[in-house]
Amino acid sequence: MSIAIEPGAGAPAATAPQAGAIKVTMILSGAVFTLMMVFGLIMRAAQGQWIELDPALFYQILTAHGAGMVGTAALSGAAILWYFSGRHVVLTAGIFWAFLCLFLLGVVLILGAIFIGGFGGAWTFLFPLPALSGGAWEAGAAAAFMLGYVAIGVGFLLYYLELGRQIHARYGSLVRALGWNLILGREDDNPPPPTIVAAAAVTIFNSIGIILGAAVLIASLVHLLVPGFEVNALLAKNLIYFFGHVFINASIYMAVTAVYEILPEYTGRPWKSNRVFALAWNAVLIFVMAVYWHHLLQDVVMPPWMLVVGQLVSYFSGIPLIAVTAFSTFLYVRGSKMTWDLTSSLLVLSVAGWSVGSIPASIDGMISVNKVMHNTMWVPGHFHTYLLLGEVAMAFGFMAWLVRGKTISEMGTLDRAAFGTYLAGAAGFVTVFLFSGAASIPRRWAVHYEEWLTHDRIGTVFSVLVVLATLVFVVRFVTRLGRNED
Amino acid sequence: MKMMGLTVLAIAEAVALRGGTIESPIQHVLVQMPLLALAGMVGVHELRIRQYWAIPFLLLALTTFLFWMLPRNVDWALTPAGELAKYISLPLLLGLPLRLCWPRLGPILRGFLKANALSMLGVLGFLYTHAPIRICNSYLVSAQQDLGFAFLYLAAALACLWALPVLFGYPRWLPDAAAGCIKCGA
Numbered sequence: 001m002s003i004a005i006e007p008g009a010g011a012p013a014a015t016a017p018q019a020g021a022i023k024v025t026m027i028l029s030g031a032v033f034t035l036m037m038v039f040g041l042i043m044r045a046a047q048g049q050w051i052e053l054d055p056a057l058f059y060q061i062l063t064a065h066g067a068g069m070v071g072t073a074a075l076s077g078a079a080i081l082w083y084f085s086g087r088h089v090v091l092t093a094g095i096f097w098a099f100l101c102l103f104l105l106g107v108v109l110i111l112g113a114i115f116i117g118g119f120g121g122a123w124t125f126l127f128p129l130p131a132l133s134g135g136a137w138e139a140g141a142a143a144a145f146m147l148g149y150v151a152i153g154v155g156f157l158l159y160y161l162e163l164g165r166q167i168h169a170r171y172g173s174l175v176r177a178l179g180w181n182l183i184l185g186r187e188d189d190n191p192p193p194p195t196i197v198a199a200a201a202v203t204i205f206n207s208i209g210i211i212l213g214a215a216v217l218i219a220s221l222v223h224l225l226v227p228g229f230e231v232n233a234l235l236a237k238n239l240i241y242f243f244g245h246v247f248i249n250a251s252i253y254m255a256v257t258a259v260y261e262i263l264p265e266y267t268g269r270p271w272k273s274n275r276v277f278a279l280a281w282n283a284v285l286i287f288v289m290a291v292y293w294h295h296l297l298q299d300v301v302m303p304p305w306m307l308v309v310g311q312l313v314s315y316f317s318g319i320p321l322i323a324v325t326a327f328s329t330f331l332y333v334r335g336s337k338m339t340w341d342l343t344s345s346l347l348v349l350s351v352a353g354w355s356v357g358s359i360p361a362s363i364d365g366m367i368s369v370n371k372v373m374h375n376t377m378w379v380p381g382h383f384h385t386y387l388l389l390g391e392v393a394m395a396f397g398f399m400a401w402l403v404r405g406k407t408i409s410e411m412g413t414l415d416r417a418a419f420g421t422y423l424a425g426a427a428g429f430v431t432v433f434l435f436s437g438a439a440s441i442p443r444r445w446a447v448h449y450e451e452w453l454t455h456d457r458i459g460t461v462f463s464v465l466v467v468l469a470t471l472v473f474v475v476r477f478v479t480r481l482g483r484n485e486d
Numbered sequence: 487m488k489m490m491g492l493t494v495l496a497i498a499e500a501v502a503l504r505g506g507t508i509e510s511p512i513q514h515v516l517v518q519m520p521l522l523a524l525a526g527m528v529g530v531h532e533l534r535i536r537q538y539w540a541i542p543f544l545l546l547a548l549t550t551f552l553f554w555m556l557p558r559n560v561d562w563a564l565t566p567a568g569e570l571a572k573y574i575s576l577p578l579l580l581g582l583p584l585r586l587c588w589p590r591l592g593p594i595l596r597g598f599l600k601a602n603a604l605s606m607l608g609v610l611g612f613l614y615t616h617a618p619i620r621i622c623n624s625y626l627v628s629a630q631q632d633l634g635f636a637f638l639y640l641a642a643a644l645a646c647l648w649a650l651p652v653l654f655g656y657p658r659w660l661p662d663a664a665a666g667c668i669k670c671g672a
Binding site for chain 2: 095154157158161162164165168172173174175176204207210211212214215216218219222228229230231232235236
C-alpha cells in the first residue's frame with residue numbers, strides 16, 4: 001500500500017529549511033555511527049578473546065567510541081532539531097556551518113589525541129586522570145583531547161545562541177516558548193508547537209551545561225599544563241558529570257522532535273502542544289539538571305541530601321517521558337491505520353527503546369543498587385538501550401524520511417530485513433550487557449576472565465547484526481540522496 | 487555633561503579605594519578595576535563608531551582585559567608604575583573601546599562573549615579557591631580564596647542578569663532605549 005502526502009495533512013507544510021547542510025551532517029553522522037559501532041564490535045570481540053587487542057589500544061578505542069558516539073548522537077540530534085525548528089523560525093545558515101566546522105575541528109583534535117598521542121582516559125576526561133597517565137600518553141595528548149571538546153562546545157554554544165535568539169525574537173521570551181501560557185491557562189494566539197517547546201528547553205539546559213563544561217575543561221587544561229594549579233577534584237567531578245549528563249540527554253531531547261514532526265504525516269493527526277505537554281517539558285528542564293547526582297552515588301564525600309535528590313529525581317525523570325511522549329505516541333499510532341515504512345517503524349521503535357532504556361537507568365539510580373551495579377556492564381546496558389534503540393533509531397528514522405519522497409509505501413524486503421536485523425541485534429546486544437551487569441561483570445575492562453567469555457561472544461554476534469543493519473541504513477540513505485523526489 | 491560627571495565620579499571612587507585595594511583583592515579586582523573600566527564606558531556613551539572599527543576595538547579591549555586578568559599584573563598594579571598604567575589603560579584601553587564596539591557586534595558574538603565571561607569567571611573561581619600557593623604575592627591565601635568565591639558569586643549574578651530578560655522577556659515598563667541597552671548588554 002502506498003499513499004501520497006498532501007500539504008496540510010497532519011504536519012506543517014513540509015518546507016525543507018537548509019536541507020543541504022542537514023543532509024551533509026546526516027551523511028557524516030551515519031558514517032561516524034558506523035565506524036564507532038565497528039569500534040564497539042572490535043572491543044566486544046577482544047573481550048571475548050576472538051581477536052587479540054593490545055590493552056592500551058583497547059582503552060584508546062574505548063575513548064574514541066565513547067567520545068565519538070556521544071558527539072555523533074549530539075550532532076545528529078542537533079541537525080534534526082535545526083531542521084524542524086527551521087519550520088517555525090528563520091535560522092541563519094552560516095551559524096550551522098560554523099557549528100559544523102567547529103565540530104569537525106574538534107573531531108580532528110580528539111582523534112589525533114587518541115590515535116597519535118595515545119590518549120585513553122575515556123570520554124569523561126575525569127580529573128585528574130588526564131594528567132596521571134602513568135606514561136601512557138603525554139600531557140599534550142590530553143590537552144589536544146580537551147581542546148577538541150572546547151571546539152565542539154564553542155560550536156554548540158553558537159548553535160544554541162542562534163536558536164535561542166530566533167525563538168526569543170519569534171515568541172518574545174523563552175518561557176512563552178516553553179508553553180507557560182498553556183500551563184497558566186492564559187490566552188495565546190500563537191502557542192509554541194512541540195518542536196519549539198523542546199528547542200527552548202534544550203537551549204536552556206544545554207547552554208548551562210556547556211558553560212559549566214567549558215569552565216571545568218579550561219581549569220583541567222590549566223592543571224595539565226601548569227600542574228601547580230590544583231583543581232578541587234570533587235567540584236570537577238560534579239561539573240564534568242553535570243556537563244556530560246546534560247549533553248548526552250540533550251541529544252535525545254533534540255532528536256525526539258523528529259517524532260513530533262514526522263509521525264503526524266503517517267497518522268494524519270497533528271501533534272500539538274497542550275498543558276500536559278508543556279508541563280512535561282518544563283519538568284524535563286528541571287529534572288535533567290537535577291538528576292546528574294545519580295552519577296556520584298559512590299562518592300561518599302558528597303552531601304547525602306544530594307544523593308537522595310539524585311535517586312528521587314531518577315524516579316521522577318522517567319514520568320514526563322513515559323507519560324507524555326511514549327503515551328502520546330501510542331495514542332497517535334493506535335487506530336490511525338498508518339503505513340509502516342522504515343521511517344515510521346524506526347521512529348516508533350525509538351520512542352519505545354528510549355522508554356525501556358529509562359527503566360534500567362532508574363534501577364541503577366537507586367543508591368542500594370548502585371553500590372553493587374555501578375561499575376558493572378549494567379550501566380553500558382542502560383545507556384546503550386536508550387541510545388541504540390532510542391537516539392540512533394531516531395536519527396536513522398530521520399535519514400530514511402529525508403530520502404523518502406512524497407509517497408509513503410510499505411517496507412520493501414531489504415528495508416524489512418534491515419529493520420528486523422537492527423531490532424534483533426540491538427535488543428540482543430543490550431540484553432547481554434544487562435545480563436552481564438546482573439552477573440557482576442565489570443565494565444571498562446580490556447581483559448576478561450574465562451567465565452565471562454560467553455557473555456562477550458554472544459554480545460559480539462549481536463553487535464555484528466547491528467553493524468550490518470546500520471550499513472544498510474547508511475548506504476540506502478546515501479544512494480537515495482541523489483534521486484529526484486517521486 | 488551628565489555622562490562626564492559620572493565618569494569623574496567613577497574615577498574618584500576608584501581613587502578613593504586605593505587604601506582598600508592594598509588590603510583586599512576583592513576591592514581591587516572586582517570593585518576598583520571595574521569602576522575604572524566603567525569610567526571609560528560612561529565617558530563615551532553617546533559616541534558611535536563605524537562598523538569597520540568594531541573588531542579592532544574589541545581586540546584592543548580583550549587584550550587589555552587579558553593583561554589585567556594575570557595575577558602577576560594584579561600584583562604589579564599595586565606599585566606606582568603599575569598603578570599609573572592601571573588608571574590609564576582600564577578606562578582608555580578597555581572601557582572606552584568595549585563601549586564603542588559593543589553596539590556594532592552581532593548578537594551571536596555578544597552572546598558568545600557573555601557565555602565566555604561566565605565560563606572564565608568559573609575557571610578563576612576554580613583556581614583561586616583551591617590553589618595551594620599564593621597566586622598574588624600581595625594578598626593572603628584566605629583573601630585569595632575570598633576572591634575565588636566572589637568570582638563565583640559574580641558569575642551567578644551575571645548569569646541571572648543576562649538570562650532573566652531572555653527567559654521572561656524585557657520588562658514592559660522599561661522605555662525602548664533601556665530595553666535596547668539591556669539587549670546590547672551595556
